[in-house]
Amino acid sequence: MVYSVKRIEALAAVARISLRPGEAERLCRELDTMYARAEVLQDTAAGENPFLETVLLSELREDRAQPPLPRETVLRMAPATRDRYLTVPRAVEE
Amino acid sequence: MSDLLNRTILAHHSALEAREYSAVELTQVYLDQIAMRESEVGAFLTLDAEGALRAAEESDRRRLAGKARGMLDGIPFSLKDNIAVKDMRLTCASRLLRDYVSPYDATVALRLKQAGAVLLGKNNMDEFAMGSSTEYSALGVTRNPWDPSCVPGGSSGGSAAAVAAKESVFSLGSDTGGSVRQPAAFCGVYGLKPTYGVLSRYGVVAMASSLDCVGVLTETAQDCAAVLECLVGKDLCDATSVEHPQPDFLKAMRAPLRALRVATVSSISEELVDADVWQALQSAAEILRDAGAVIETVELPVPKQALAAYSVLAAAEASSNLARYDGVHYGMRSEDYTSLAELYANTRGKGFGDEVKRRILFGTDMLLGENRARFYVRAQHIRERIRCEMKELLSKYDLILTPTSPTVAFARGSSASQERLACADMCTVYASLAGVPAVSVPFGKNENGLPLAVQLTGRAFSEGLLLRTAKLLEEALG
Amino acid sequence: MKETQYEAVIGLEVHAELKTETKIFCACPTGFGAEPNSQCCPVCLGLPGALPVLNRRAVELCVMAGLALNCEIQRNSRNDRKQYFYPDLPKAYQISQDGYPLCRNGYLTLDGEDGSHKRIGIARIHIEEDAGKLIHAGKETLIDCNRCGVPLIEIVSAPDLRNGAEAVAYLKSLRTILLSCGISDCRMQEGSLRCDVNISVREAGNRGFGVRTEIKNINSFAFVEKAIRYETERQIALLQNGGEVCSETRRFDEVTGETVLMRVKESADDYRYLTEADLMPIHLNEEDLRRLCEMLPxxxxxxxxxxxxxxxxxxxxxxxxxxxxxxxxxxxxxxxxxxxxxxxxxxxxxxxxxxxxxxxxxxxxxxxxxxxxxxxxxxxxxxxxxxxxxxxxxxxxxxxxxxxxxxxGLAQIRDEQKLLEMVEFVLDEMPQAVEDYRSGKRAALRAIQGRIMATSKGLADPEICEALLIKLLNREDF
Known part of the structure; x- marks a missing residue:
């Protein structure tokens, strides 16, 4: 048993997902199953080579501007706006 | 039922050119079919009959002016609802995006529009492409057209059902670990996952970025080739997209087939697979042998860790790709909040379905603290190893022949055993991990009328060979 | 009781906006001062399905910064996602570089006015995208996404600085280099140059590191110096009173000149880095480096x-x-x-x-x-x-x-004869001054000079005048 209700709740907080009453218990069991299957990864060593495929500098995008989306489109998609801004409740400074 | 529902893309193309019927008539036939079957099949989340008829009219006008655009001009199709179409809803079958309208086209959608194809609408799917039965859709139910008590498979269940129910000539889905191939198998249609990077992912809602591929669902192998040919080509909007070195797939379909070296997989054994599926596999092997193929049994690389690597990578990447659905910039925002923290938590907590939540939480944990090195980074290493070993394996063999799924379509609401689920993954995830193409080939029906299928996996960029071989099997079945 | 001597150990993280036409992962223009939310596209808004495409110029400017700062340019580097939730971050992750940055192990030399040289190590320089701008207004926060995706380089120094003056010297030198190479406008007031301070104290002579705090949002070089001075004293005072320094993020209050707690750094700052699979790793070859070296002014x-x-x-x-x-x-x-x-x-x-x-x-x-x-x-x-x-x-x-x-007629009068006449004239007019000078008040010379200059309407050559004056004044017979 790797997952406890407390750990699930902590995970849910990191992922910004609210849980219904009782949901954490169910998730404990479900994540335990997933974790158990993933544990087998510990058995084999494998070397790292993150650069098997790369792109050259010359293949990257040229620095040339394209027209952006119209502001009305941006604001129209937003759940809440004020004047020309999107709004959310006051954010605590990060 | 109109005979027009039984024709291939090539046949439609010839008929339209010969003015046997018009694109509008053809589209209307499909709209009528949808009207007739949708209440049972439920393949569509969004239907745009007006838009489709308008596009069909334009197609007819072009053809009259001698300016028809090619094979797909006037052909009705549908898209899985995680592929963006400008000014159309893009829901991913989730409450979070139920009313979200995309302001831009996915590249594959745009290329189809530019080819003159007629978009009928968007197909149902498992929410955010997580699932293998389409039962996790939050916005609709899709039933298997062959047996409405069964699932169509997933996550591209709506796309497969639409093609199988003749509600569209072809559809595009997305395949991360089998999500085009398995529903294709369950619905008795072709489902191709191409080489990673061959079809642009721009505008395709990401689940696991390093694994996601756009897939093609059609009734015939040749149709698949026709659609693929229209869509390939490097896309500047997708940095992982690549040029296809041999894009003449229709030509490849006509080429003679030389003697193939075929591999079957020892760990996908008779005990793990339904008897009728196993039988189909043996018959397919027989057909290939008759055509001169040499068939040997192999073991897939790193069998014990492959599934684990897949599930960790897919979950970790998905948890990251789905973090943007936070109710701030677009999509649904919960009404139940007094602070920013509550806005986030309640939007996501109430907006995501259970399967999505499960995978996000697991994926989040795989990236936290020590887990990151122990699981995520390890999974990446193992994946690289699989990629290399599969490349080597596929240099010795032209094809790997396996079932697409160890079972036929299962009953809605049923849950499979762990062994079955693992075997199912075993069949499909290797092609995803290795980034190589694989196609599910319909192979008759079982005694209950449910479709059977086999899967062909090939080396990178060998879609031509895969489809040519599929055609061989198709013709042998009659 | 002997009082312990402490020294401050300071490292700086500087973010500079790059002088490019477009954003780092999309082709939106980067111009300053546009109307809110008018410079955005699906990519920088993080819309479903959007994908990043790296700006070549951003990479070039980062490499040039690395070359100018004596760094080892990494032939292979990669982008990673740094994940956190905040309303200015549409995707809920920032595309940055974690394990494989573009530049490492450089240095900048501070030249003291006394001729001393001190090398300040530069641990790394990497590229990343900027977040949007937030305006906190009452109970709401307003979001402007224009700045989302603007290209940044992050320059991380080694903890080699020891006081505020050194820190400012480092910043000024850094700014000069970035300006002269055309890499950034470096305007702290406009936000194109930002500086975070990492600071701890330790007993003088000690080689280990104390607990460090991070000071953010400092808006000028002068405030950097003030913030460092305040924080150094604060930490020393804490330790001298038997307390402990807590790992915290603090901000500098311009009005009080103090650093103020923003939040306690917990493990919640786990950024769950994962590879950015939507971008390919970058390979730089010799030709690239040679060309960029030549581009350096x-x-x-x-x-x-x-x-x-x-x-x-x-x-x-x-x-x-x-x-x-x-x-x-x-x-x-x-x-x-x-x-x-x-x-x-x-x-x-x-x-x-x-x-x-x-x-x-x-x-x-x-x-x-x-x-x-x-x-x-x-x-x-x-x-x-x-x-x-x-x-x-x-x-x-x-x-x-x-x-x-x-x-x-503004030319100096240099004719000695003319000047002699002027000097004699003035000396005649100022017998008291002559007296004062002769009795030792050298200041009287100034007064006489002044009168000469006034008389000549400022055109007399002051040196010649002075020489003549002194000669005359010292003659016994005058």
């Missing part, structure tokens, strides 16, 4: 040496000139007009600077004009009082100083 340190050797000016002046590339350019353009470059330096620093209020350096006087002025002064055609007056006039209106001298 003369670096400030090199230019400083050259100015000294080419123009024979003093170290202090040269150092000051290269602190702003525009200023150095101005000097060199002016120096072409004169044989007296050191005088030119004085004119610029002592007289011109007070008229140059904007940053970066911008002169209201054309370079040729001040060059000619230096020549007129150096050749003693005019005296320094006249030169100052001419300069003040040039600030308001452009004209030829040489012509003005000619037409307005």
């Amino acid at each position: 003369e670096l400030p340190a090199e230019r400083q040496m050259r100015l000294i050797s080419q123009y024979g000016i003093e170290d202090a002046g040269a150092r000051m000139l290269v602190s702003d590339p525009g200023l150095a350019d101005y000097f060199e353009a002016a120096a072409a007009k004169t044989n007296y470059p050191q005088l030119l330096v004085h004119l610029i620093v002592n007289d011109l600077f007070r008229f140059c209020t904007s940053e970066p350096f911008c002169s209201p006087v054309a370079s040729e004009r001040i060059g000619v002025l230096a020549e007129l002064l150096g050749s003693r055609t005019v005296n320094s009082a006249t030169a100052k007056k001419l300069l003040s006039r040039l600030v308001k209106q452009d004209f030829s100083p040489a012509e003005a001298v000619e037409c307005e």
Whole structure:
């Protein structure tokens, strides 16, 4: 048993997902199953080579501007706006 | 039922050119079919009959002016609802995006529009492409057209059902670990996952970025080739997209087939697979042998860790790709909040379905603290190893022949055993991990009328060979 | 009880906006001051299905910064996602570089005025995207996404700085280098240069590190110095009173001059880094590096040496000139007009600077004009009082100083005979001053000089006058 209700709740907080009453218990069991299957990864060593495929500098995008989306489109998609801004409740400074 | 529902893309193309019927008539036939079957099949989340008829009219006008655009001009199709179409809803079958309208086209959608194809609408799917039965859709139910008590498979269940129910000539889905191939198998249609990077992912809602591929669902192998040919080509909007070195797939379909070296997989054994599926596999092997193929049994690389690597990578990447659905910039925002923290938590907590939540939480944990090195980074290493070993394996063999799924379509609401689920993954995830193409080939029906299928996996960029071989099997079945 | 001596250990994280036309992962324009939310696209808004595409110029500018700062440029580097939730981050992750940054292990040399040199290590430089702008207004926060995706480089120093003055010297030097190479505008007030301070204290002589705090949101170099001074004292006081320093993020309050707690750093700062699978890793080859090296202009340190050797000016002046590339350019353009470059330096620093209020350096006087002025002064055609007056006039209106001298009769009077007459005349008028001088009050000389200058309408050559004066005053027979 790797997952406890407390750990699930902590995970849910990191992922910004609210849980219904009782949901954490169910998730404990479900994540335990997933974790158990993933544990087998510990058995084999494998070397790292993150650069098997790369792109050259010359293949990257040229620095040339394209027209952006119209502001009305941006604001129209937003759940809440004020004047020309999107709004959310006051954010605590990060 | 109109005979027009039984024709291939090539046949439609010839008929339209010969003015046997018009694109509008053809589209209307499909709209009528949808009207007739949708209440049972439920393949569509969004239907745009007006838009489709308008596009069909334009197609007819072009053809009259001698300016028809090619094979797909006037052909009705549908898209899985995680592929963006400008000014159309893009829901991913989730409450979070139920009313979200995309302001831009996915590249594959745009290329189809530019080819003159007629978009009928968007197909149902498992929410955010997580699932293998389409039962996790939050916005609709899709039933298997062959047996409405069964699932169509997933996550591209709506796309497969639409093609199988003749509600569209072809559809595009997305395949991360089998999500085009398995529903294709369950619905008795072709489902191709191409080489990673061959079809642009721009505008395709990401689940696991390093694994996601756009897939093609059609009734015939040749149709698949026709659609693929229209869509390939490097896309500047997708940095992982690549040029296809041999894009003449229709030509490849006509080429003679030389003697193939075929591999079957020892760990996908008779005990793990339904008897009728196993039988189909043996018959397919027989057909290939008759055509001169040499068939040997192999073991897939790193069998014990492959599934684990897949599930960790897919979950970790998905948890990251789905973090943007936070109710701030677009999509649904919960009404139940007094602070920013509550806005986030309640939007996501109430907006995501259970399967999505499960995978996000697991994926989040795989990236936290020590887990990151122990699981995520390890999974990446193992994946690289699989990629290399599969490349080597596929240099010795032209094809790997396996079932697409160890079972036929299962009953809605049923849950499979762990062994079955693992075997199912075993069949499909290797092609995803290795980034190589694989196609599910319909192979008759079982005694209950449910479709059977086999899967062909090939080396990178060998879609031509895969489809040519599929055609061989198709013709042998009659 | 002996009081423990403490030293501060300081590292700086500097973010600089890159001078590119477009954002780092999309083709939106980067211009400053546009209407809110009018410079956004699916990519920088993080819309479903959007994908990043890396801007070549951003990579080039980062590499150039690395070359200018003596870094080891990494042939292979990669982008990663840094994940956290905040309303200015549409995707809920920032695309940055974690394990494989573009540049590593560089340094910047601080030249002390006493001739000392101190190397400040630069641990790494990497590319990343900027977040949007937030305006906190009452109970709401307003979001402007224009800045989302603007290209940044992050320059992380080694903890080699020991006090606020060094930190400011480092920042000024860094800014000069980035400016001269055209990498960034480096305007702290506009936000194109930002600095976070990491600071801890330890007992002098100790080699280990104390607990460090992070100070963010400091808006000017002067405040950096103040913040460091305050925080150093705060931490020392804590330790001396038997307390402990907590790992915290603090901000600098400009009004009180204190650092204030923002939040306690917990493990919640786990950014769950994962590979950015939507982008390919970057490979730089020899040709790229050679080309970028050639694109580097003369670096400030090199230019400083050259100015000294080419123009024979003093170290202090040269150092000051290269602190702003525009200023150095101005000097060199002016120096072409004169044989007296050191005088030119004085004119610029002592007289011109007070008229140059904007940053970066911008002169209201054309370079040729001040060059000619230096020549007129150096050749003693005019005296320094006249030169100052001419300069003040040039600030308001452009004209030829040489012509003005000619037409307005501004040339110095250097004729010894004439001057002798003037001196004798004044001495006759000021017997008390002569008396004072003879009785030891050297200050009386000033008064006499002053009268001579007034009488000559400021045109007498002050040196010749002074020599004549002293000669006369010291003659016994006067």
